[in-house]
Amino acid sequence: MNYPTPSSTVAVTNLNHAFGQGTLRKPVLTDIDLAIYPGEIVILTGPSGSGKTTLLSLIGGLRSVQDGSLKIFGQELKGCSKKHLTQIRNQIGYIFQHHNLLKCLSAYGNVRMSLKLHPEISKYQYRDRAVAILDAVGLGDRIDYYPEKLSGGQKQRVAIARALVAQPKLVLADEPTSSLDSKTGRDVVDIIQLLAKEEGCSVLLVTHDARILDIADRIVHMEDGRLQSQ
Ligand SMILES: Nc1ncnc2c1ncn2[C@@H]1O[C@H](COP(=O)(O)OP(=O)(O)OP(=O)(O)O)[C@@H](O)[C@H]1O
Structure with a gap:
């Protein structure tokens, strides 16, 4: 029996990218094809x-x-307007190597920033939703702490909570464990995996950390700007 293929969250086709102009032009990505499913x-x-x-x-x-061509949630990014791009970006959760938390806001305040990007979420829900996700990443007792009072692993967990609180359908993570010790790094990816599976969201995670490869459904390898499946 044939089942319909679910539509992909990310569909990259024949993507090329270069930095610089003229003689300084340097191709960085060549003929990239990649699909990521819910x-x-x-x-x-x-x-x-x-x-x-x-x-x-x-x-x-x-x-x-x-x-x-690069489609996210079925929408083409090439040539799309700034306004449309902002709308698409607001539906993506980003986790970077450095947590980029705002120092002047508590863990709750940082997570709430993400919710404020979503007009469809009532402000009366902010506290409950932020507390629930901070609880899920193990920071239920640190909700009103400021970043300076949190450890590196705790800050990264706040960043994960911030990325996931609005239940994005796509999470992009760039080296999320690189500034963490191995135990904390493991905890952090376990949380990403658990929440991704619970929410059915797609995750694209860049890492050099061989200890976390087991959370992947699929590993793709890049060499000189070209993708190879493993
Ligand atoms: N803004 C930029 N302007 C010019 N060249 C750039 C720019 N950003 C990246 N590059 C170059 O593009 C190439 C790819 O960089 P990129 O950061 O994507 O690689 P990476 O695989 O993520 O590396 P790493 O694992 O070290 O983070 C590198 O040669 C880099 O120097």
Whole structure:
């Protein structure tokens, strides 16, 4: 029996990207094809400088698509308006190597920032939703703490809570464990995996950390700007 293929969260086709102009032009991504489906965790590995972060930032709508097609939630990013791009970005959860928390806001305040991007979420729900997600990442007793009073692992967990609180259908994570010790790094990816599976969201995670590869449904490897499936 044939089942219909679910539509992909991310569909990249024939994507090329270069930095610089004229004689300084340097191709960084060549002929990239990649599809990520709902609920799937894809890990992107590859040597330093191979183009992983560039691909992640294109998928996240943080750079303009130059050549090829890149669809997120079925919507083409190439040539789309700034307003539309902002709407798409608001539906993506980002987790970076450095947590980028606002120092002047508590854990709750940082998580609430994400909710404020969603007009459909009533402000009366902010506290309950933020508390629930901070609880889920093990910070139920740190809700009103400021970043300076949190450890590196706790700050990264706040960043995960901030990325996931609005239940995005896509999470992009760039080296989320690189500043953490191995136990804390493990805890952090276990939380990403658990919440991703519970919410059915797609995750694209860039890492050099071989200890966390087991959370992947699929591993793709990048070499000199080209993708190879493993
Ligand atoms: N803004 C930029 N301007 C010019 N060149 C850039 C820019 N960003 C990245 N590059 C170059 O593009 C190439 C790919 O960089 P990218 O950061 O995507 O690689 P990466 O695989 O993520 O590396 P790492 O694992 O070290 O983070 C590198 O040669 C880098 O120097």
